[in-house]
Amino acid sequence: MERWPGAEKPYGINATGIGLRHPHVQEILETRPPIPWFEALTDNYLNPGSLLAAQLDAVSDAYPVALHGVGMSLGSVDPLDRAYLTKVKALAARIKTPWISEHLSFTSVNGLYSHDLLPLPFTQEAVDHLVDRIKQVQDFFGEAILVENATAYLRFSSSEMSEVEFLQQILERADCGLLLDLTNLYINSVNHGENVQDLLLGIPLGRIRQIHLAGHEHKPGFLLDAHNNKVADPVWALYSQIRAMGVVAPALIEWDSDIPALSVLRNQAERANQITVDPILTAGSL
């Protein structure tokens, strides 16, 4: 598919990017740190008249900014929200985004929005539905999107396949990219007693276009996808493994709560870069 008009910047986005968060924007604009690319949360910038949007415009003048959304509700049985998609498309064109990503989940049904990423059963009906919706979105954007494997705190007996089979079918049939969130993969495996290696080895590597790395939190009886601390060692180990398997997609450090200084995120990104360069050696030192 075509790229966004005018999106032919020299991106240099093979190195690790950082999630763009409001507390860091001023520093980024004033000091222009050597960060290869950012990922912005689409839903925060849909109103083009706001200060936030103006700041994003300024950041995107200097850096590539990918868009990562939560509001598309790809898995919902409601009709796609064309007004929302129109806003996303306009934003993407304005900042010349290299790609758009969304989650394999649903956030709304019957016109009501949860504003959380809710889990789908791994059924053929859900696969067929998601494939159709992703194709509609890609047709509307004129561009392939990336879909992210989501954290799920519930598993359903109505599921007819594993999470990996679910992903495989969707990626191939919708002809879209995968934003592989290794933290989500790890959390799901621990929370539901699943073998993370089965998950990792079953993923179609050629579909991976981006990798997410985030911190999680230990809660009584489960791991929470909290995005509020450093990436944990088991997730770094998965990252080393996926790099050793030859995956070249860029990674991104996500941090959404208790946001620390930008330097902390840059250190996390640097660690990812070291693993990217030499995954076997670095994995051994973890």
Add this chain to the structure above:
Amino acid sequence: MNLATHQANLLALLLPGQRELSDFPHATAPGGAAIGLGVQIYRNNVFHAHLNALREIYPILLNIVGEHYFSQLARDYLHRHPSNSPDLNHYGGRFPAYLTQLHNERSELEGLPYCGDLCRLEWLWHRAYFADQSLPFDYQKLQTITEGEMPDIQFVLASHVGLIRSRWPILAIWEANKNRLETGAVTATEEEDLLMIDRRDYKPTIHRLSSSQWQLLQQIDSRTTLATILASPPPDRIEYPAENQPDIQGLLAIAIDNGWVSGFRLPK
């Protein structure tokens, strides 16, 4: 259970006070636990997403009623008014009306008769922050209007401009709480607070209006024609000596120059 039923049942389970766990008999949570744990995680996520949105929009009310009561209000509001937009910035628009109604129902809000109006002010501030940029007023287009058409034109307020009137001193309450000062006992004012929310350099600002300014902007907001505006008697409130009544055309020019009026339309 098909996909539509799955989604409807799950969302209903997560919104406050709707469904019971028995609607999902065949689900498991982390560690193979019963569904309750997983549902609780999602309920918590859903509620806090909405709570945090309201906290961002209504910081002054939060300061007045405190975290605990604000959280109770947020839960009840979510139960009565679940979000119907993918944009969380649109959530909370009915909160002022909800509070006004609640004030009549709840004894603990007896001391806060102004809470609905105060929240209306906070909502307009929030709305101004996220409003689209209005284009500059098109004077050239205005010159194309014929003399015969001119009386029928309706001016248009800029999308960031909001108007609110209250018999409570909501601007003083807003400023005191913003600066973490004690407001003391609040009584109704003899003359209403007439306020306009504007935006300069992306930052919303609140202005106190004269009654003439208020009347003009209110008329524009309600699509009053230019002829009717010019023929309107001055407001009752006496702010100027009779010989110094403000000139409506002059006020209109100021409103356009300041970007409060962004355009006009000619009804068919």
